[in-house]
Amino acid sequence: MTSFNAFRIHLEADGKVRSGIESLHLDELSPGEVVIEVEYSAVNYKDALAGTGRGRILRQSSLIGGIDAVGVVIDGGATGFAAGQPVVVTGCGLSETRDGGYARYLRVPADCVVPLPDTLTSFQAAALGTAGFTAALAVQRMEDNGQTPAHGPILVTGASGGVGSLAVDLLAGCGYEVHALTGKPDRSGDWLRTLGAAQVVDRHALDYGKRPLEKALWGGAVDNAGGETLAWLTRTVRPYGNIAAIGLAGGVELNTTVMPFILRGVSLLGIHSVDCPSALRRHVWSRLAGDLRPRHLEAIVQETVDLETLPRVFEQMLAGAVQGRVVVRVGV
Known part of the structure; x- marks a missing residue:
């Protein structure tokens, strides 16, 4: 060769x-x-x-x-x-x-x-890639743990990135009310609404609060940030909601308490796409070509x-x- x-x-x-x-x-x-x-x-x-x-x-x-x-x-x-x-x-x-x-x-x-999958072209599969697979794996794990649209709105952090934008599209396509958190609302807001975001939230306008439990706002979350943002999510997700932790762009530390987990039953799900078992990997890709296919x-x-x-x-x-x-x- x-x-x-x-x-x-x-x-x-x-x-x-x-x-x-x-x-x-x-x-x-x-x-x-x-x-x-x-x-x-x-x-x-x-x-x-x-x-x-x-x-x-x-x-x-x-x-x-x-x-x-x-x-x-x-x-x-x-x-x-x-x-x-x-x-x-x-x-x-x-x-x-x-x-x-x-x-x-x-x-x-x-x-x-x-x-x-037969219904995906090579270009489409590359456009999905690790980002789409990771977003779909997060949806899969959240739903396996009982997440439904009836739990309330899902907040997607880092929404303008690859994983975030695909998560917005996938979740909205599954009937979830999606709120997109971004540090660039002026540049990305209209685009995120086109993908299915019901609301666009300005990251710079957030008040993270300091209490172990803040007002319960979200039915669940897909988090690309980590750090302070993830800690805030643990305090603001509604009872029995799921947080899919994907990224660490905002830091690797997690300063929180056990109270969201034992008083609200919040679940923190780690999403690791690199060494995903082969059977699950194939199943998630089949969903990306089917019911989770981005619109x-x-x-x-x-x-x-x-x-x-x-x-x-x-x-x-x-x-x-x-x-x-x-x-x-x-x-x-």
Whole structure:
């Protein structure tokens, strides 16, 4: 097989990160039973952290970036995956412990690979990617724990980001009243209402309060912030509501008390999409192609870029200048 381009990230001895386009061969990729020709990937916040070195994502000295990959199998070995079969891979250590999707070819273990549902195109699957899968996994876990629209409005924090915007769309499509919390209401407010938000809440206008229990406002929440915002949510979610904790953009500390959990029965659900069991991973993707299929995916995709454009997108994303999803054109 001839050489191909890949966006590779290197951890230097001084702790700095160097990244860019390199020419590689298939035998240089991380091991795995399934070889995939990648068509599309995407840019997630985690990708921006890895590619710029602003976050210690890589656990190897050198890896291809990209935690999402969508394409077709070219060699499935004895795994049951057939050549030419469309598939999607998210998480599973891509760009952390093994080479990721920012390359023409990807080699991964079979249990990381999900057959692409017939009703999704490769582009649509990449537009969903880790962000859509994570948002859908949050909905799945909340509903498994009894969440229904009758509990009251769901607050989505970090609503203008990839996970947040998709969560707004998915939840509204399931009949929930969605309130979107954002620090950019002037720029993103109308767009979030288009996705299904019943109300847009200005993060800068919030009064977090200091009491162990504040007024119960939300039937549940999908939280991308962590830190002070997540602590406030524990104090303001209604009895027997669920909080799906997804992100930590606002900090890793959680300063709260046990009172919301023992006096209101609030449940805090951790959403970990990287090592999701294979059966659950396939089930969630089937829902993304079915009852959880977003209604406004075209509006959520803000840009489609090539590998060469990634450094610019990374900087914009970390500066908070990107809303929705950015798809990466790899092999098409």
